[in-house]
Amino acid sequence: MHRNEPRDSAVTPDVEPTDTTARPGRAPSPDMVWIPGGTYWMGSDHHYPEEAPAHQVTVSGFWMDRYTVTNEQFARFVEQTGYVTVAQRPLVAADYPGATPESLVPGSLVFQKAKQPVDLGNVANWWSYVPGASWKHPEGLRSSVKHRRDHPVVHIAYEDAEAYATWAGKALPTEAEWERAARGGLDRNEFCWGNDFTPHGEHLANTWQGYFPWQNLREDGHEGTCPVGSFPPNGYGLHEMAGNVWEWTTDWYHERHQGHPGKACCIPVNPRGPATAQGSQDPSTPAVTIPRRVLKGGSYLCAPNYCRRYRPAARSPQAVDSGASHIGFRCIVRPPAP
Numbered sequence: 001m002h003r004n005e006p007r008d009s010a011v012t013p014d015v016e017p018t019d020t021t022a023r024p025g026r027a028p029s030p031d032m033v034w035i036p037g038g039t040y041w042m043g044s045d046h047h048y049p050e051e052a053p054a055h056q057v058t059v060s061g062f063w064m065d066r067y068t069v070t071n072e073q074f075a076r077f078v079e080q081t082g083y084v085t086v087a088q089r090p091l092v093a094a095d096y097p098g099a100t101p102e103s104l105v106p107g108s109l110v111f112q113k114a115k116q117p118v119d120l121g122n123v124a125n126w127w128s129y130v131p132g133a134s135w136k137h138p139e140g141l142r143s144s145v146k147h148r149r150d151h152p153v154v155h156i157a158y159e160d161a162e163a164y165a166t167w168a169g170k171a172l173p174t175e176a177e178w179e180r181a182a183r184g185g186l187d188r189n190e191f192c193w194g195n196d197f198t199p200h201g202e203h204l205a206n207t208w209q210g211y212f213p214w215q216n217l218r219e220d221g222h223e224g225t226c227p228v229g230s231f232p233p234n235g236y237g238l239h240e241m242a243g244n245v246w247e248w249t250t251d252w253y254h255e256r257h258q259g260h261p262g263k264a265c266c267i268p269v270n271p272r273g274p275a276t277a278q279g280s281q282d283p284s285t286p287a288v289t290i291p292r293r294v295l296k297g298g299s300y301l302c303a304p305n306y307c308r309r310y311r312p313a314a315r316s317p318q319a320v321d322s323g324a325s326h327i328g329f330r331c332i333v334r335p336p337a338p
Contacts (some may be wrong), residue, residue: 003224024335028063028169032333033237035181037061039267041188042179043257044313051313054188055259058269064173065330067228067239068152068247069164071145074135077164086157087134087323107131108155109324110139111301114214120306126213127324135160138325150227152245153330158320159291161248161329170331175251175272175294175315177332182297182312184234191311192234192241204231204245205298207310212303224238225300225326242310243302245328246295246318252277253292253317292317299326 023034037060044051074328077083087108096104100238110130118125135155138148145151173181182192190196193204203209203220210217222230229239253274258274277291295318298310307318318327 022284023061026132027335031066031189032063035062035064035177035236035332036185038180040180040183042176042313043259044311046222047308047311047313050255051257053259054313055257056267057176057271058261059174059176059178060269060270060334062173062177062335063333064177064181064236064238065332066233066237067152067162068245068330069274070150070228071153071295072314073137073151074153074156074164075145075149077167078079081163081167082182083160083163083167085135085155085160085323087155088136102131103129105131106134108133108322111213111325113216116214117211118213120212133325148225148227148228151225152228152240154225154245154325154328155323156248156328158248158318158321160323164329165331168331170333172248172250172329174270174272175249175296176250176268176273178247178296179312180236181236181238184236184238184241186235193232205310206231206300207243207298208301208303208306212306213302222300241297241312243298244300245297245326246299247297247315248318248327248329249273249294249296251294252314253315290319290321294299294318295327301326 027033036043037058039056039058041054042057043054045054090106091099091104093099093104094137107130110133111129112126112128114126129142133139133155135153135253136145137143138145138154161172183189184192185193186194191197191204193199198204206220206222206226208216209219216223227249228244231240231243233239234241254274259268275295298307298314302308302310308314
């Protein structure tokens, strides 16, 4: 595993004010870092509509995993608990009316690189449901994580992430907590490290270079996921808060933020997102509406010509009952209330 030290090109001087309260003792577990509490600008008015409106929020300090949960860590959890992920469980036909028999076998969505330019309006051009695909077999039953123990675990549904967090004595972050951490102390910057995507020509995240989904130039050195710690940390010491894999948060997804920009009297404290879920319909089973939660951070599949979401403000909806080959997670620990 390569864990690089911070580099000068990874920061800018536009640092937001933070809570100067001392961190509460030692980290609750190795490889967790303290995220100071404070007020920051969440969201953006300059990119995708679901990121708006930009608004101020206040979050309390918390501990966060320095890296996303790895295959090795998840394997230890499974070994000790016997846990079976959602992707590994048989599907019940009654839960998916209208689904074809071949789609009711355990499996998950796997990215399939196209051989030529395709219609970007049809995700079926690069996503395939692969029977047997799971965290242990990322591309299907003939694949394994034997040589990817330090890569982020993928094909993780929300229930799986929550189960791991509970076992580890941790929790999943809210969207506001996650974005606070991803910004690394830089307020209203485009990226986790500043406003220049490749400062001094250096790639600071595992993303897609070239024309998605058929041409990946691999200028960052990676085709798929990379080992955690491959890229420099942000200002709070967190690695790969942009790119590599999307990360689960606890917030229900709604198509716009509910913040009140510019109203100091209304700055929410420790917001936890909408109280209710907005569902999504599965095209293959139109009678089923599946609640969605917010993913953050983008992945190795985010490209300039498609899904430019390798930014702290970016967000994406994900059905809670499914993962994919680019979805993982990391955990937090909130200190006890005084």
